[in-house]
Amino acid sequence: MNSQLYDRFGAQWVDTYRCTKNNHISEAEAEAARERIDKNLQRYDFDQATLQKSVDREERTPQPSYERCFSLLTAEHQHMRNMLNAQRAANSIASQQQFQQQFNQNATKTTWCNRFGQQVMCTTY
Numbered sequence: 001m002n003s004q005l006y007d008r009f010g011a012q013w014v015d016t017y018r019c020t021k022n023n024h025i026s027e028a029e030a031e032a033a034r035e036r037i038d039k040n041l042q043r044y045d046f047d048q049a050t051l052q053k054s055v056d057r058e059e060r061t062p063q064p065s066y067e068r069c070f071s072l073l074t075a076e077h078q079h080m081r082n083m084l085n086a087q088r089a090a091n092s093i094a095s096q097q098q099f100q101q102q103f104n105q106n107a108t109k110t111t112w113c114n115r116f117g118q119q120v121m122c123t124t125y
Contacts, residue, residue, distance in 0.1 A: 005044065014059055
């Protein structure tokens, strides 16, 4: 992971904590944001000590503004909407597949058989 990513994750952690402490976002919203940050962080190979240094550096910066906290909250809400839309899409696909299977099972089938000497060959449509 490059230094910019370490700084970004460090800033997200610190801002989430500070925004909660300053009552700009609720504890539940902060917990959801931390879970999202953790999930995103797991996609990378990272060094815990380097990440901690990034967090320590970020803690020396000024408090985040209300607008910064609001943008964290907006990002979390967008993430939740994206997950909900993905779940709806998956449910829709599953529903369509289930309907198609039921339709195929219940569809009228026609069978044609032909005799070739002693052998009979049948095809079902």
